[in-house]
Amino acid sequence: MDRILNIxxxxxxxxxxxxxxxxxxxxxxxxxxxxIGPNGAGKTTFLDVITGKVKPTxxxxxxxxxxxxxxxxxxxxxxxxxxxxxxxxxxxxxxxRQNIELAVNPHKSLFGTLLGKKSPxxxxxxxxxxxxxxxxxxxxxxxELLSHGEKQRLEIGMLVAQSPELLLxxxxxxxxxxxxxxxxxxxxLNLSADHSIIVIEHDMEFVRQLSAGLGSQQNRVxxxxxxxxxxEGSMAEVQKDPQVIAVYLGSEEQH
Numbered sequence: 001m002d003r004i005l006n007i008x009x010x011x012x013x014x015x016x017x018x019x020x021x022x023x024x025x026x027x028x029x030x031x032x033x034x035x036i037g038p039n040g041a042g043k044t045t046f047l048d049v050i051t052g053k054v055k056p057t058x059x060x061x062x063x064x065x066x067x068x069x070x071x072x073x074x075x076x077x078x079x080x081x082x083x084x085x086x087x088x089x090x091x092x093x094x095x096x097r098q099n100i101e102l103a104v105n106p107h108k109s110l111f112g113t114l115l116g117k118k119s120p121x122x123x124x125x126x127x128x129x130x131x132x133x134x135x136x137x138x139x140x141x142x143x144e145l146l147s148h149g150e151k152q153r154l155e156i157g158m159l160v161a162q163s164p165e166l167l168l169x170x171x172x173x174x175x176x177x178x179x180x181x182x183x184x185x186x187x188x189l190n191l192s193a194d195h196s197i198i199v200i201e202h203d204m205e206f207v208r209q210l211s212a213g214l215g216s217q218q219n220r221v222x223x224x225x226x227x228x229x230x231x232e233g234s235m236a237e238v239q240k241d242p243q244v245i246a247v248y249l250g251s252e253e254q255h
Contacts, residue, residue, distance in 0.1 A: 149180025
């Protein structure tokens with residue numbers, strides 16, 4: 001497989017505390033990988049380093065064979081890495097359609113995008129994205145009226161509008177209902193046909209949903225613990241690993 005992300009011996013220290021400790025990780029182009037781990041495992045720092053928000057103390061991150069160490073967050077974003085944070089970052093007072101329009105035209109001003117003439121290409125792209133995230137029926141209501149799950153799908157759509165090759169998605173189903181969780185999961189599975197995706201998650205039912213949707217071909221899960229990779233494999237393999245059970249799944253496995 002063609003490798004899109006390669007991380008070697010990644011270490012990040014904050015005042016002597018190693019948030020990441022000799023972490024090795026790779027992702028193939030077109031792969032959807034779920035990264036799990038207990039609080040304090042280093043999951044957020046892991047994403048921070050990939051996006052350039054935090055610089056490594058040691059080791060390196062390569063995206064498409066280019067070392068990201070000396071690049072700014074903006075430069076890394078323009079290379080094709082998009083990040084979705086846990087809390088949706090959308091324009092609450094604008095309509096769903098307007099939010100997508102702004103994402104489709106990132107170099108235009110707010111007023112230029114909303115009041116200017118829309119090209120047929122831009123209109124088609126907006127319509128397509130509304131379809132992808134399943135929000136066509138609510139395209140012309142303000143985003144503040146959406147449910148939490150719909151806001152999550154809207155922000156994912158805004159991220160996809162920027163055509164990133166690698167999507168980093170941080171805990172997308174926190175606080176969602178079971179139905180909303182399933183909808184977000186299906187959206188990510190659909191997007192995995194055209195994007196490489198890393199999903200950070202705590203919800204094990206959601207992880208199982210993604211793994212089942214991917215099938216045996218591409219359902220690798222990575223478990224982080226104390227800043228390094230504890231275990232990596234299929235969901236079935238991870239659930240049976242004694243170390244994982246001890247540090248993360250123990251309470252669940254006892255039910």
